[in-house]
Amino acid sequence: MDESPGLRERKKAATRLALHDAALRLAIDQGLDRVTIEAIADAANVSRRTFSNYFSSKEEAIFHGDTMRLRRMLELIREQPTDEQPWTVLTRAALRLTEESYLDADTEWLTHRRQLRGHPGLAAHQVAAYATVEREVAAELARRLDGDDAALRSRVLAATFLATVRVAVQGWIEHPEQPLLDAVRAALAAAAPAPTRPADLAADPTP
Amino acid sequence: MDESPGLRERKKAATRLALHDAALRLAIDQGLDRVTIEAIADAANVSRRTFSNYFSSKEEAIFHGDTMRLRRMLELIREQPTDEQPWTVLTRAALRLTEESYLDADTEWLTHRRQLRGHPGLAAHQVAAYATVEREVAAELARRLDGDDAALRSRVLAATFLATVRVAVQGWIEHPEQPLLDAVRAALAAAAPAPTRPADLAADPTP
DNA sequence: ACAAATCTTGCCCAACAGGCAAGTTTGCAC
DNA sequence: GTGCAAACTTGCCTGTTGGGCAAGATTTGT
Structure with missing residues (x-):
């Protein structure tokens, strides 16, 4: 089997998931276009710039x-x-x-x-x-x-x-x-x- | 059959096509992301703002x-x-x-x-x-x-x-x-x- | 020919993508 | 553990983009 992915990879998966969840949740109760990338990043406790390192758009995150x-x-x-x-x-x-x-x-x-x-x-x-x-x-x-x-x-x-x-x-x-x-x-x-x-x-x- | 679409509709179809052609041509010999919407609009002799009235992105035009x-x-x-x-x-x-x-x-x-x-x-x-x-x-x-x-x-x-x-x-x-x-x-x-x-x-x- | 509908354009601003460099964290070998 | 290299985060910055708005031009129906 594949080894445990290592701390680094697990953290990346975690933030990716956190961004995804935040995007989904915010989009649901505000409407997708009233949510800015910055708001999503904030909700996931990362910087706006980091969001862009993971996804190239809100939709991709969703x-x-x-x-x-x-x-x-x-x-x-x-x-x-x-x-x-x-x-x-x-x-x-x-x-x-x-x-x-x-x-x-x-x-x-x-x-x-x-x-x-x-x-x-x-x-x-x-x-x-x-x-x-x-x-x-x-x-x-x-x-x-x-x-x-x-x-x-x-x-x-x-x-x-x-x-x-x-x-x-x-x-x-x-x-x-x-x-x-x-x-x-x-x-x-x-x-x-x-x-x-x-x-x-x-x-x-x-x- | 359907009537001749009228001058207005024909002009719209024409500019739409002009924008499409310009987008395609420019994207082909410069690479899509080195072409700005403004350049496409210029090549089609309309304003950048008018491009947005027809297509919501370069890709849609393409x-x-x-x-x-x-x-x-x-x-x-x-x-x-x-x-x-x-x-x-x-x-x-x-x-x-x-x-x-x-x-x-x-x-x-x-x-x-x-x-x-x-x-x-x-x-x-x-x-x-x-x-x-x-x-x-x-x-x-x-x-x-x-x-x-x-x-x-x-x-x-x-x-x-x-x-x-x-x-x-x-x-x-x-x-x-x-x-x-x-x-x-x-x-x-x-x-x-x-x-x-x-x-x-x-x-x-x-x- | 005239009024209503529709299109174009310029102006504007908030949002966005992504390059760059400094600082931080993780992986790995010793 | 110590130290170094690779990878990740962040802030800063710039050019691009989408789309609201209103003034002016054009087409349409009558």
């Missing part, structure tokens, strides 16, 4: 939680056996992540997220967070595929998979009556690609 | 072309017959768009795009452009689906479709030896969802 979860999902994908169907691998990783990271999501967190949603331009930064890991997921998938179109297929799989997870989570945030686990399962089932069948109906672009 | 093409694709989707399989509809719209909007892409434009790629944070704004139309595509699909999970499925379809098109275009920009039309066709075929089959292998999360 979505740091998502970023961490997505990194975790990448780990979970890497842990999966390499002799499985790619979509099965991805589905299991997503469900695992949901179990270990989202089930403890309290109602409070949900209402928070629902208040954040709606702010224009925030969704853009969320998809950006997903796009960041997309390359890495694709790289991991490429290691598991072969065939001449492996490069394309791995990138398509990574992109569609992450897009689907995003849709499932976003949908659940707005309609939390159904458990997230079921939402993720249903979404991934709906998006499961058909087993590779070279020329099918999509190959006819006429009318 | 991707205005993509935005226009995506809007056009939405139109193409709406024009498709309503009694077709959703993925067929989307595939045809994407191929049509490719034919009418990308085939005239000269080598110059390609090298330009390839130089822009690589700049960190630009990819984020590109996915944001795609995310903007995602809701509208989902809405159009929802009109064509029924069943209790139509809402979820339309959002999943829209998200995976746009993600796939994005991957195809990005891949083509870096490896233009294969025609874009083929890249799009191949990517969409690889991502085509399996015909709805409620409980399949994905329903078993145990390792």
Whole structure:
């Protein structure tokens, strides 16, 4: 396993998390654009300049939680056996992540997220967070595929998979009556690609 | 058809395009972050303040072309017959768009795009452009689906479709030896969802 | 032709990104 | 433990940016 990360790294993670929490909390009860970076830094007991050393914008700080979860999902994908169907691998990783990271999501967190949603331009930064890991997921998938179109297929799989997870989570945030686990399962089932069948109906672009 | 848009609208479209072109050109041969909004506005013969009336950032100006093409694709989707399989509809719209909007892409434009790629944070704004139309595509699909999970499925379809098109275009920009039309066709075929089959292998999360 | 709606521009200011250098903290070898 | 190197924090500073506001120009509908 990896060694204990050392004091320095732990402190960095702590301030990063403190900034994230402060940003989230302040944005929730004042509205994102009425919160200055300085206020966030103050709430986390660091200087404004230090905030910039960690995040390049308020939005990045806000979505740091998502970023961490997505990194975790990448780990979970890497842990999966390499002799499985790619979509099965991805589905299991997503469900695992949901179990270990989202089930403890309290109602409070949900209402928070629902208040954040709606702010224009925030969704853009969320998809950006997903796009960041997309390359890495694709790289991991490429290691598991072969065939001449492996490069394309791995990138398509990574992109569609992450897009689907995003849709499932976003949908659940707005309609939390159904458990997230079921939402993720249903979404991934709906998006499961058909087993590779070279020329099918999509190959006819006429009318 | 719709009336001629009127002088005012035509002028607005013209300046918007001028700003877009200027932004693209300047960003290409100076590097995006060495170009100020003021320089772009100057090159388009408007004031810096007017730039802000049209775009809220350099990046938005840069991707205005993509935005226009995506809007056009939405139109193409709406024009498709309503009694077709959703993925067929989307595939045809994407191929049509490719034919009418990308085939005239000269080598110059390609090298330009390839130089822009690589700049960190630009990819984020590109996915944001795609995310903007995602809701509208989902809405159009929802009109064509029924069943209790139509809402979820339309959002999943829209998200995976746009993600796939994005991957195809990005891949083509870096490896233009294969025609874009083929890249799009191949990517969409690889991502085509399996015909709805409620409980399949994905329903078993145990390792 | 005239009034209403809309666009452009200049002016302004608070917020922001990020380079730089001095001071502080942590890691590591001895 | 002592000491040195690497890494981190902070304050300071400058150029850039977003967007409110109001005066003047342009387009539109009648």
